[in-house]
Amino acid sequence: MSGFLEGLRCSECIDWGEKRNTIASIAAGVLFFTGWWIIIDAAIICPTMEEFNHSYHACGVIATITFLMINAVSNGQVRGDSYSEGCLGQTGACIWLFIGFMLAFGSLIASMWILFGGYVAKEKAIVYSGIAVFFQNAFIFFGGLVFKFGLTEALWQ
Amino acid sequence: TKWSLVCESRSASGQHTCSAGVCIRETALISLSFGGAIGLMFLMLGCALPIYNQYWPLFVLFFYILSPIPYCIARRLVDDTDAMSNACKELAIFLTTGIVVSAFGLPIVFARAHLIEWGACALVLTGNTVIFATILGFFLVFGSNDDFSWQQW
Numbered sequence: 001m002s003g004f005l006e007g008l009r010c011s012e013c014i015d016w017g018e019k020r021n022t023i024a025s026i027a028a029g030v031l032f033f034t035g036w037w038i039i040i041d042a043a044i045i046c047p048t049m050e051e052f053n054h055s056y057h058a059c060g061v062i063a064t065i066t067f068l069m070i071n072a073v074s075n076g077q078v079r080g081d082s083y084s085e086g087c088l089g090q091t092g093a094c095i096w097l098f099i100g101f102m103l104a105f106g107s108l109i110a111s112m113w114i115l116f117g118g119y120v121a122k123e124k125a126i127v128y129s130g131i132a133v134f135f136q137n138a139f140i141f142f143g144g145l146v147f148k149f150g151l152t153e154a155l156w157q
Numbered sequence: 158t159k160w161s162l163v164c165e166s167r168s169a170s171g172q173h174t175c176s177a178g179v180c181i182r183e184t185a186l187i188s189l190s191f192g193g194a195i196g197l198m199f200l201m202l203g204c205a206l207p208i209y210n211q212y213w214p215l216f217v218l219f220f221y222i223l224s225p226i227p228y229c230i231a232r233r234l235v236d237d238t239d240a241m242s243n244a245c246k247e248l249a250i251f252l253t254t255g256i257v258v259s260a261f262g263l264p265i266v267f268a269r270a271h272l273i274e275w276g277a278c279a280l281v282l283t284g285n286t287v288i289f290a291t292i293l294g295f296f297l298v299f300g301s302n303d304d305f306s307w308q309q310w
Contacts, residue, residue, distance in 0.1 A: 021247050022247075022250055024247075025247040025248075025250040025251045025254070026250060026251075026254045028251055028254075029250065029251040029252070029253070029254025029255045029258065030254055030258055032251075032255065033254070033255040033258040033259060033262070034258055034262070037258065037259065037262035037265075037266065040262070040266060041262075041265070041266045041269055044266060044269070044270045045269060045270065074244075147251065151247055
């Protein structure tokens with residue numbers, strides 16, 4: 001009874017060796033672009049402003065900008081062990097990353113607010129566009145996290 | 158021998174991989190081109206069948222043409238082609254995945270917007286799968302050369 005879970009360990013069955021960076025970038029690409037296609041679909045299905053207020057696109061745009069901000073700075077630049085410091089230096093890289101993560105969390109929370117405040121609380125008949133905004137931002141956020149933390153710089157040497 | 162002369166004339170780098178008198182590169186090239194033809198056939202069926210007769214799905218051709226470009230640019234820019242990982246290569250894989258997702262998303266969005274029928278969408282998605290498998294196979298077979306140079310084309 002105590003040993004039956006030992007066969008379910010999966011950390012050895014996935015070969016996290018040299019393929020890790022490729023798998024992480026593929027997963028991040030699928031998540032990020034699926035998020036955008038969800039909102040494109042919602043914008044096409046609900047073209048009027050009362051079904052889908054098109055100013056809610058701003059949430060996804062900010063999320064995309066934060067994706068680019070977070071991934072522009074490598075972990076090595078923040079730790080200070082990269083050869084070239086870039087134009088901002090180590091402290092600048094820390095601040096850039098801080099602002100990037102803050103905006104990323106902010107856009108995720110804003111998308112939840114849009115869903116619950118703009119659609120569920122107002123008891124709109126068509127909630128699909130609110131769900132689409134939420135899923136767009138969630139996918140972009142997790143795609144950014146996977147791209148940032150899934151790539152190991154140890155494989156770059 | 159005859160088959161070695163045929164193989165040497167085909168591979169510009171001087172290396173020939175032949176087994177049982179049939180060039181592996183030749184076989185791969187023929188089967189990949191067959192795959193490409195079948196994929197494009199599915200795409201054209203999705204557009205041109207009389208019950209559908211909508212040519213909107215031809216926009217995925219744009220994504221087919223775009224999909225090898227990030228990886229080719231990354232291969233050209235990166236000096237060390239032996240290194241398995243590199244920031245440029247990861248970005249190229251990310252963009253390529255995005256282009257593939259977009260090529261699958263576009264017919265689905267067309268079908269949900271009632272521009273095309275769901276049957277046409279299914280045919281186009283099948284064609285997408287075959288074409289992207291063909292492009293992937295092309296890179297796996299012909300892309301992994303030690304000196305990847307454009308003179309080979």
